Amino acid sequence: MSDDASFMRLALALGRRGLGTTWPNPSVGAVVVEPGTGRILGAGATAPGGRPHGEPLALAEAGAAARGATLYVTLEPCSHHGRTPPCTDAILAAGIARVVSAIEDPDSRVAGRGHALLRAGGVIVETGLMGEAAARDHIGHITRVTRGRPAIHLKLARTRDGFCASAGPERLRITGPVADGAVHLWRAHADAILIGIGTARADDPSLTVRLPGLAARSPLRIVLDSHLMLSPASVLARTARDTATLVLTTRSAPAHARRALEALGVEIAILPADVAGRVDLPTALAHLGERGLTRLCSEGGPRLADAFARADLIEACTLVTGPAELGAAGGLKALGPDLTGALASERFRLAERLLLGPDEAATYEKVF
Template identity: 90%
Template sequence: MSDDTHFMRLALALGRRGLGTTWPNPSVGAVVVEPATGRILGTGATALGGRPHGEPLALAAAGEAARGATLYVTLEPCSHHGRTPPCTDAILASGIARVVSAIEDPDPRVAGRGHAMLRAGGVTVETGLLGDEAARDHVGHITRVTRGRPALHLKLARTRDGFCASAGPDRLRITGPVADGAVHLWRAHADAILIGIGTARSDDPSLTVRLPGLAARSPLRIVLDTHLRLSPASVLARTARDTPTLVLTTRSAPAHARRALEALGVEVAPVPADAAGGIDLPAALAHLGERGLTRLCSEGGPRLAEALARADLIEACTLVTGPVELGSAGGLPALGPVLAEALTGERFREAERLRLGPDEAVTYERNRT
C-alpha cells in the first residue's frame, strides 16, 4: 500500500464517523501530512450539522506546519460561498502544496471548479485515489445533488426459505442479536428511517439507536401514511418530542387526525398523491431531498419495498437471512417479483457479504457505470 493510499484510507475512515450527522452536507474526511516524513500534522471531519467542513478543521489542527504539506480529502473541496467560506480559500491561504482528492463533487456549484481554483493557485491536485470507496461513502450527497432525493438503502430480514413473516398472527423473530446490533449501527449512520403505516401499526416500533454511546445518533423517523392512521398512542407519536417523527401524508387526510398528532410533537407534511390516491413515492423522496436529507434507510415491509423497487428509488439493498425456516407452513414472501428481478439483473451488483452470528447479510448496490 502506498503512503497516498494509507492516508486516503484514514481520511475515508474519519469521514465515515460523521455519516448521518452532517446533512444536508456530506461528511468529508481530511488529513494533512508532512510529505518528507509522513508525519500527520492535522485531521478533520465535517462537524455536526455540516459545519465547519473537514478541510478547514484539519488545516486549523496543522497550523503553520501546513505550509508545503499534502492534504488528503475524500471529496473535492467546495469553491462557493455558502454559510461558510469556500474550502479552496482556506487551502490556498494555508500554503498547502499538494491536494489528493478522491472524487470530484457533482454538486453544480462545485463540479470541478474547486480543483481548478487550487491548480490556478499553484497547488498540485491529483484526483481519483480510492474513488469508488469515496463514491460509496458519499452516495447520499451524490444522489441528492444529481437526482434530487436522498439515497435510499432498503433493509429486509427473511427466513432461510425467503419469508419475512409467518402466516399466523404471531410476530416472527428472524435474526439474532449480532444482526440486531448491526441494524442499530446502520441506523446511526442514516439521516432518517422510513417505514409505511402498515409496519407502524403492526410492529409499533421505536426506530431508535439502542447501542451504548450512540443513543444520541437516533435519526429522524418517517412514516408514509396516506390517511393518517398512525395512532396518537403509538411509540412513534408518544416519543416525538424526544426523537423527531415526520409523517408524510396526502392533502385528503383527516384534519382532526393531523391535529392530534401535531399536538404530540409529530410533524405532518402533505405530499402529492399518485393516480390511485396513495402517496406518490418519487414526490415523497423529492420532498425529503428538498429538506436536505441525503441518507435514507427503509425498514418497512415487503409491500413498501416492492413499491420502491417499482419506482426505481433504491440505491442499495441489504438482505439479512436468518437460519429459521417456515417450511410448508409458508408465510409472507420477503421479496416481490420486481425487487427480486432488480437484484438479480443488471441494475444491481453484490457489494458486500457479512456473517452476523448465525445470520448472513448481503448488500446489493446500484450499478453506476
Template identity: 70%
Template sequence: MHLALALGRRNLGRSWPNPSVGAVVVAGEPGRERIVGQGVTAPGGRPHAEPLALAMAGDAARGATLYVTLEPCSHHGRTPPCTEAIVASGLARVVSAIEDPDPRVAGRGHDLLRAAGIAVTAEVLRAEARRDHLGHILRATERRPMVALKLARTRDGFAAGAPKQRLRITGPIADGAVHLWRAHADAIMVGIGTARADDPSLTVRLPGLSDRSPLRVILDSQLRLTPASALVRAARDVPTLVITTRAAPTHAKRTLTTFGAEVLCMAADAAGRVDLRAALTALAERGITRICSEGGPYLANALAAADLVDVCTLITGPEPLGGDGLPAVGPALARALGDGRLRAVETLDLGPDRAVTYERSL
C-alpha cells in the first residue's frame, strides 16, 4: 500500500477532476510475493489506476491481490466501472486504503466485489490515503476543493516591508519546494493585491516539470488586473481564470478576455468582495480538487476567517525585517493555529529556511 500511495502522488495535480489513485497487483504465495502490475490514474482522469495495473499484470492477476488507495469505482462514466475489470481479471483479494465518499460509490464498490466472491480488506493506511485524497473527499462532501496555504515570513514574522519594497525572504531550496507544491496542485490562487504588488507568473519552473503549471486563479472583485501584468501576458499559454463580482466594469472583463484570460462573475459578499466559499464551489464544479493559495496574508486570513483552510505551510527565512511591515499571519489564521484547528504535522529545513506544515484536525 505504501507503493500504491507513492504511485498515486505522482499525478497529483494532473488527474482532476478525478483523484490520483495508485494501484499495485501482487501475485505469489506468502513469502514469495512479487509485483506483477502497477498503475496510477492518467492525466485528465482516464484511464483509472486499476485497469492500468491489471493490464500490466495480464494473466498473472488471476488469484492475485490488488492494493488500491481508494475504493474502486462502481458506476458507469466515460469508462466502465473498475469493479467490472477487477471481477473479470480473476483477482482473489482487494485491499483498499479508504472508502470513496462519492455518492455514486460510497461502499458500493466494496459490496460488489464481495458479492462476486472477492475478499475485501479496507482501511489500510487510511490516514495517509485521506491526506492524499482530501481534495476529492471535500469536493464530494462539501462541494469545495482542498485549500493549502503557502506563506513566507521573515524571522520576525513579516511577509512584506514598506509599500513597493521588494522583499526576498526565502532561498533557492525553499523556492524549489514551492514550485514542486505548485506542480501537485490543480490550481494556484492569489488575490488582486498580490497580483499587483508582486506581478507573479505563478508557473512551475523546475527542470522537466514546466508542463505541470496548474490553472492560475486570481480573485479580483473590481477587475483591477491589467493587460501589462505577467499573468495576463501569459494567459494564452497558461490557463488563467479571473474571478470577480457582478459589479466589476464590463469593459475590463472584455479587455481581459481579449488577452486570453477567462473571467467568471459571481455574487459579492457583504463587503463587496468575491465570496470565497462561492468561488471555491464554482471551482469544484469545474473539477478542481486541490488549490495552492499563494495570495499573501490578506487572502490567507480571509480564508481562515471563513474556516476554509485545510493545510498551511509557514516558511520562515533566516533574516529579520528589522522594522515595521505586514505581518504574515493575520488574527483569524493565528486563532486557527493557536486553538488546535490547524495542528503542526511536519517540519522541514530547506537550506537556511524552515517550513512548518499544519493540517486541519480531524
C-alpha cells in the first residue's frame, strides 16, 4: 500500500467515527502530513453538530508546520460561505502545497469549485484515491444533496428458515448478544432510526444505543404512524424527553392522540397521505431530508421494507440470520417479494458478510 493510501485510510477512519453526529453536514476526515518524512502534523474530523469541519481542525493542530505539507481529505473541501468560512480559504492560508481528495462533493454549492479554487491558488490537487470507500462513507450526504432525502439502510433479522416472527403471540428471539451489539453500533452511526407503527406496537422498542460509553449517541427515533395509534404508555412516548422522538402521521390523526403524545415530548409531523391513506413514503423522506437527516436506519418489519423496495428507496440492506428455525410451525416471513426481487437483481451487490457469534450478517449495497 502506498503512503498516500495509508494516510487516506486514516482520514477515512477518522471520518467514520463521527457518522451519525454531524448531520446535516458530512463527517469529513482530514490528515496533514509532512512530505518526505511522512510525519503526521495534524488530524481531525468534523465535530458533532457539523462544525467545525475536519480540515480546519487538522490544520489548527498542525499550526505553522502545515506550510508546504500535504492534506488528505475524504471529501472535496467546501468553497462556499455558510455558518463557517470556506475550508478552501483555510487551506490556502495555511500554505498547504498538495491536497489529496478522495471524491468530489456533489453538493451544487461545491461540485468541483473547491478543487478548482485550490488549483488556482497554486495547490497541487489529486482526486479519486480510495474514492469508492469514501463514497460509501458519504452515501448519506451524497443522497441528500442529489435526491433530497436521507440514504436508507434497512436492517432485518430472520431465522435460518427465513422468519422474523412466530405464528403465535410469543416474541421470537432471533439473534445473540454479539449481533445485538453490532446493531447498537450501527444505530450509533445513524442520524435516525425509523420503524412503522406495527413494529412499535408489537415490540414496544426503545431504539436507543445501549453500549458502554455510547448512550449519548442514540439517534432520533421516528415512527411512521398514519392514524396516530402510538400509545402514550409506550417506551418511545414515555422516554421522548430523554431521546428525541418524531411521529410522522396524516390529517386523519385524532386531535386527542396528538395532544397526549405532544404532552410527553413527542414531536408530531402531519404529512400528506397516499391513495391508501398511509403516510406517503417519498414525501416523508423528503421531509426528513429537509430537516437535514442524511443517514436513516430502518428497523421496521417486512411490510415497510417491501414498501421501500417497491419505491426504489434503498441504498443498503443488512440481513442478520440467526441459527434457529421455526420449521413447520412457520410464522411471518422476513423478506417480502419486492425486497427479495430487489436484492436478487443487478441493482444490488453483496458488499460484506460478517460472522457475529452464531449469527451471520450479509450487507447488500445498491450499485451506482
